[in-house]
Amino acid sequence: MNTVPAVNKSQDGPFTLATLMAVLFDPIEEILFLVLTPFNGAGDERFKFEIQTNDLTNSGYNVIQMCSGTNERNLIGKVKCKSGPCVGWVHSFTVTDNFVIVPEMPMKYHLESMLSGDLLQWHQDAKAFMHIVCKETGETVASVEVPQFMTFHFINAYEEKDEATSKPISVIVDCCEYNSSVAIMERILLQELRSFFGEDSLPDSRVGRFTVPLNGSPRETLDIVVPSKEHGRGIDMCNINPKYKGKEYRYAYGCAVECPCHFLNSLTKIDLKEKSVKKWYSEGSIPSEPFFIGHSGAKAEDDGVVISIVSDKDGHGFAIVLDGSTFTEVARAKLPYALPYDLKRRLKVFKEDVEVIVQNVKGIKDECIEHLERAVES
Known part of the structure; x- marks a missing residue:
């Protein structure tokens, strides 16, 4: 790990866009991509887990742990993609007390497409998987096939445990899911956002829940936790009470939809137990990702x-x-x-x-x- 001194640092404070510092990582091994959104743990743990794709022809992920307050990087384990030679795209992921959840979608980095200017392709015939990696050993304890899904953001995950032994028997994984459709990728292009004529054009999304068994079962389903109509058929950018990260929880706070619209334009509180929704909306306003403070x-x-x-x-x-x-x-x-x-x-x-x-x-x-x-x- 090397730290490069400040370049052209101004005395006028942080508003000059001058480079203050550059941090160079000593790679654990050569990589091509980083997941955009790292995971910050709850409480005093405050770890960041980053998944790295290291080889487009021998596709897989390195699961990296970074301790808050340092630039130290530790390799926890590796996961090999199961749905073909192209590595699956990952924007975010989530973590429980004992496991890192590595999603594998049919949206993939494609070498030939990259050379022609397109980074990603949706592989309609590809399978989707949830990989469960043990934090302590780095072992992949489950790789379960799930229905195709398309998501930017995971909400939370937690473990279901055997009442007699208290050992984990499954992992619950919640995300904002776009009905396994990539239409959202086109709708958020600048020219699309500038062409709103008062009609609904935002693709539907929903709170999807995967129950990933740890008993060796090869497949699992995707359930809808809250009916889409409750939050306006659009939901994303969710956060929760940070004390419940990786644990069983009830409430999520996110950006939702007040129709007609072509973008997320309201805030919502989702009760996953009662399957109900509360909303805040101000006409003409666009809220950013909400944060909860207890x-x-x-x-x-x-x-x-x-x-x-x-x-x-x-x-x-x-x-x-x-x-x-x-x-x-x-x-x-x-x-x-x-x-x-x-x-x-x-x-x-x-x-x-x-x-x-x-x-x-x-x-x-x-x-x-x-x-x-x-x-x-x-």
């Missing part, structure tokens, strides 16, 4: 607030705070600058804006301020 001493999973940075229809924006239980608006802070949309909002919020929010939300612990300042910084 109250101090919270006992209920949804005891806290949900925060999102919203692009308003007038070109400006605001930070919105919703009650985690009722999903009603608690406070908002208007931002004194134009706000371009960003899926995963990472914009600097002025300190006075943060203070406005915190003053209006009683009972939020101090980490609310810390989270706002950290989560929306560039």
Whole structure:
């Protein structure tokens, strides 16, 4: 691992776009791609798991563990793709207490297509799999065929255990799934987003659940947890109470749809137990990925607030705070600058804006301020 000193560092602070530092990784072995979205564990564990594709002709993944606060990288294990020579595309993945879940979709990196300018291809005849890798040993303990699926983001995963032995017997894996269709890849192109004429053009998506057995069963099904009509037939960019990452949970918070639309334009709270939905919507506004922050001493999973940075229809924006239980608006802070949309909002919020929010939300612990300042910084 090598750290390159700052290049052209300015004394004016972080707003100059000057390069402050470059970090060079010593590769465990030669790689071609990294998963875009690493996984941050819950609580004090705070590990990042990165899956790397290392060879397009001998396709598979390296499962890498990175400890928070360091650049140290440890190889946990390797997974070989099972549905052909082209490696499956992975945008995100999830982790339980004991396992890393490695998804394999029919969307694949394709060498010939790459040479002609297309990085990815959907292989209609390819199978899909869920691979379960043991954190401790690096062994792939299950590779189960599942129905074809298309997803950007996984919501959470957790283990079901035998009541007598407390040993894991299956892994539950939830994701935002686009009905095994790649239409969403075309609909989010810039020219498509600019061509909205008041009709619904956003492909349907749903909360899909895989139950992956650890008993050697070769196949499993994909179940729909919440009817799509409940959240407007569109759902993505979900987060949960971080204390429940990798554990059995009930609530998810994400971006949803208020029709007619051609993009995710509302926020939603999904109750996976009651199969019900609560929504927040402001006409003409586009919210970013929501984050949940629990109250101090919270006992209920949804005891806290949900925060999102919203692009308003007038070109400006605001930070919105919703009650985690009722999903009603608690406070908002208007931002004194134009706000371009960003899926995963990472914009600097002025300190006075943060203070406005915190003053209006009683009972939020101090980490609310810390989270706002950290989560929306560039």
